Amino acid sequence: MKPPKMNSWPILAANIAAALAVPIVAHDGYIIQLLNIAILNAIVVLGLNFVTGWAGQINFGQAAFYGLGAYTTAIATKAGLPWITTPFLSVIVVMAASLMLGLPTMRLRTYYLAMTTIGFGEIIRLIIVHWEPVTGGTSGLRAIPGISIFGFGPQGQIQHYYLLIAVLLLAILIAARVRHSVLGRAMIATRDSEIAAEQSGVDTVRTKLLAFMIGAVYAGLAGCLYASSIRFISPDSFSGTQAILLMTMLIVGGMGSIAGCIIGAVALTILPEALRFLGQWYLVLYGLGVIAVIVLAPGGLASLASLSQARRASVH
Amino acid sequence: MGQLVVNGLALGSIYALVALGLLLIFNTVQIVNFAQGQLLMLGAFIGISCAVTHELPVAAAWAITMVAMALVGIVFMVLVYFPLRGRPAFLVILTTIAMGIVLENLALIIWGPLPVSLPSPVHGPPLRFAGVVVSMHQLFIFATLAVTLLLQFFFLTKTRFGILMQATAQDLHTARLVGIPVNRTIAVAFAFGAVLSGIAGLLVAPIFLAEPTMGGSLGLKGFVVSVIGGFGNLPGAVIGGLFLGLIETFGARYISSNFRDAYAFIVMIAVLIAWPRGLFGEKSSEKV
Amino acid sequence: MSCRFLKTSIIGATAICLSVGFAHGSKADAASCPSPIPLGLTTALTGNTALLGTQARNGVEFAVDEINAAGGIGGNKLALTTEDTGASSTDALNAMNRILEGKPVVVFGSMISPHVFAQTEVVTKSETPFLVGATNAKVTAQGSKWLFRTHVHDGQLADLIPEYLVKSLGKTRPGIMAVADDYGLGASRGIQASLAKLKAPPVAVTSYAPSDKDMSAQLLEIKDKDADSLILFGRPADVTLVLKQMNDLGIKLTTIGNASIVAQTTLNNLSAAEADGGYAIGGMIPQTLSDPKILDWSKRVQEKYKVPADNFTVSYYDTVYMLKSIIEKVGCDKSAIRDALAATRDWKGMLISYQADAQGDLAHTLGIYRNKGKTPELAGPIKESGY
DSSP: OOOOHHHHHHHHHHHHHHHHHHHHHSOSSHHHHHHHHHHHHHHHHHHHIIIIIISOOOOSOHHHHHHHHHHHHHHHHHTTOOTTHHHHHHHHHHHHHHHHHHHHHTTOOHHHHHHHHHHHHHHHHHHHHHOHHHHOGGGOEESOOOOOBTTBOOOHHHHHHHHHHHHHHHHHHHHHHHHTSHHHHHHHHHHHOHHHHHHTTOOHHHHHHHHHHHHHHHHHHHHHHHHHHHOEEOGGGGSHHHHHHHHHHHHHHOTTOHHHHHHHHHHHHHHHHHTGGGTTHHHHHHHHHHHHHHHHOTTHHHHHHOHHHHHHHHHO | OHHHHHHHHHHHHHHHHHHHHHHHHHHHHSOOOTTHHHHHHHHHHHHHIIIIISOOOHHHHHHHHHHHHHHHHHHHIIIIIGGGTTSOHHHHHHHHHHHHHHHHHHHHHHHOSSOBOOOOSOOSOOEEETTEEEOHHHHHHHHHHHHHHHHHHHHHHHSHHHHHHHHHHHOHHHHHHHTOOHHHHHHHHHHHHHHHHHHHHHHHHHHHOBOTTHHHHHHHHHHHHHHHHOSSOHHHHHHHHHHHHHHHHHHHHHTOGGGHHHHHHHHHHHHHHHOTTOTTOOSOOOOO | OHHHHHHHHHHHHHHHHHHHHHHHHHHHOTTOOOSSEEEEEEEOOSSTTHHHHHHHHHHHHHHHHHHHHTTOBTTBOEEEEEEEOOSSHHHHHHHHHHHHHTOOSEEEOOSOHHHHHHHHHHHHHTTOOEEEOOOOGGGGGSOOTTEEEOSOOHHHHHHHHHHIIIIISOOOOEEEEEESSHHHHHHHHHHHHHHHHTTOOOSEEEEEOTTOOOOHHHHHHHHHTTOSEEEEEOOHHHHHHHHHHHHHTTOOOEEEESGGGGOHHHHTTSOHHHHTTOEEEESOOSTTOOOHHHHHHHHHHHHHHSSOOOHHHHHHHHHHHHHHHHHHHHTTOHHHHHHHHHTOOSEEOSSSEEOOOTTSBOBOEEEEEEEETTEEEEEEEEEOTTO
């Protein structure tokens, strides 16, 4: 059970204020770019949370949806379509893909679902790599036009930062609304026990499918923004390794908790950069760290941040 | 075309061995070890350390590797199984994936990224007939798979301890209640599971060379085989493995070499859609 | 809270003023360089391209250490900051952003083209000379006047390999095998185009994933379609497997490809029979020459880094020395360095001479090699047409 929204408003406000103040201290450059990527990752992880955190379905295909959104946007804008069409196109493409993946697989059990989503991600990646005339293949697509609505668009990293913060807030708000809606409760019920949920009248297949699609839409829109702000994409940013990274962001941050998604995404985007000096050892420590979190702090960093939340989270 | 069959079956045998190791562990503790490929890699490198770095005879290298892998399996059990008992399946999946990452990068630090070769235990000119070449090593792979399968079958069904392991696999709690040394059977499962992957590594290194990242792809194919064959049974794993080896090789030759890795997943997804419990079904029942 | 905010903004503003002042300072005095001279390098030190990426670090670092040991440039030592790009282009971009924060005089990029593509815009915006070894032909077609490539590229290989195969070796029915990453697929496309122009289209075009181990399907397809030669484009790890398995299957084809065929790391894992006869055209490698100074250099690099030097190590090493001679002439003003790079004429490196063309490519000489058993032999240098 999450604590009632009332208590978290001051914390949320403080975080927003801190986030808005960052560019004043750290002007245009490395940190802002890094935070922009972290915010995009956070949106993707928020999407993953619907599927894995709330509906309890393991999903290694989230990076593929991220990539589909990015590539749809890049291909569309480079073909001359106005930017405003790209969010809609991205959503359509990922919804179609998530249906293609979801419909046949919603009845599968955990290990089979894991393998299927891995397979899905691989197949998408292979298509991107080998469909060179359209996707640029392994060289990727560059000089992607930026965000432009009626000729206006963010210029420079800092303006993108504010835009992305705004989108993230919207994503959080929607997630919170869904969580406390009928659909949200159905997702949690499905995660806790599919059989019990079915007995209570929940259509678990439909619930899982909806969770999948919402998660995919989050990732697709994040991909659209990624392509339009970083303006260069290549298949290696959406690989199976990235899919695993997204899952660990969710788990390390705190699965099932909206704050956890943000914490996990920001932490695991910044940490590899901050710890680059460790070289090869970084990945060893990363792996051990993930195991440590899973074993010792299953609620993730979000649960450590507040003890009372941890007590309630462990009850589920 | 005959050559494709031979090579496909040789590759498939490796996949089958990985799957057999996976199944041994899964059947006992309901864990799919996503680091099974990295265990294969570890086996290959331990063998290379013995045979190449320390220039021991190949047979000694094999023996030492198998013992070492058994120990690795038990360490793995302590690190992964005990802390995560009773936790939801996907946390276990993530943990084994993380272990795989740790093993792979430790290997990169210890042995470096350059590919290394391992001598085969068998020598001699290849067999040639009907335009097909079969190397001695390929024959050795088939032989090893056959022997392993027979030994495993015999062990599990005819020896007392093996039957105890099957009982543990069917129902852990009842087995414990009845007085079966459950922890011992679990340890044996992990140990043997690791040894099987280690053997696969020793078989792979002479033909495909060994390098620290070799485990990822081979492990993944092993899982696909387990899914196709159904997570329950050994013959399913072997048939699934050989089948996959053939599909990949023929697909790469006659459809497109670009999508070789995709064939495995496409077949797996197709099988799952038609038979959600795998081609040969699985033993464990859904918990209520 | 507001006090801290004020303090931080004052510090921030002061920092901005100081750095602007600093920039003005170095622009006004072109001949004097900061001490130490800051250089930046981003390359893959971890991840699946690390085997290649570390050669860039090896070449640059070895040269920087040598120059510093001899007193630096005009008394100023070089300070090299290296950042790991990892495997993904996003991480490469982050690494470059980090490097640019240190305001280096020159930045070195790696030979991994997707990473360089991701980094070009931000380096161009920072108006810093960008020296790369990335081999995708389109890297220098991006229109950035700050980007220079000091290694031969796939566009040249795509022309020269088919030409040599058809005109000098007399083979007209090649099969192509390329590794399915940017390196291989880009080259494969270029090679197919050149073969078409030479009226010798390939009988089979195949690829394999970088992690693939079994190459028999591709080899058998090429054999079944009656090829008389094999064009092989990959990394040493996979090229080793192709040559090994080709020998195991008893397939005998004239093989020509990129430098991986004669790379030390490939030959270390092949028998003499498996390696013998393979041709390679690519950036020149040090191992085949009899010049004792070059062989000594090669040995010292191997001792230090535990990995044999390859064509990239040489190229990056040369690039640092090229930079040294430029800085000695024009100082550390970034625009002046850029102009000098663009005006490079016949600068003699360790194995080849460098000359800048309009696009920013400086390397136009390649080597033709042939394996005699496990030893590569230099058949001769070969120049891009027009040089």
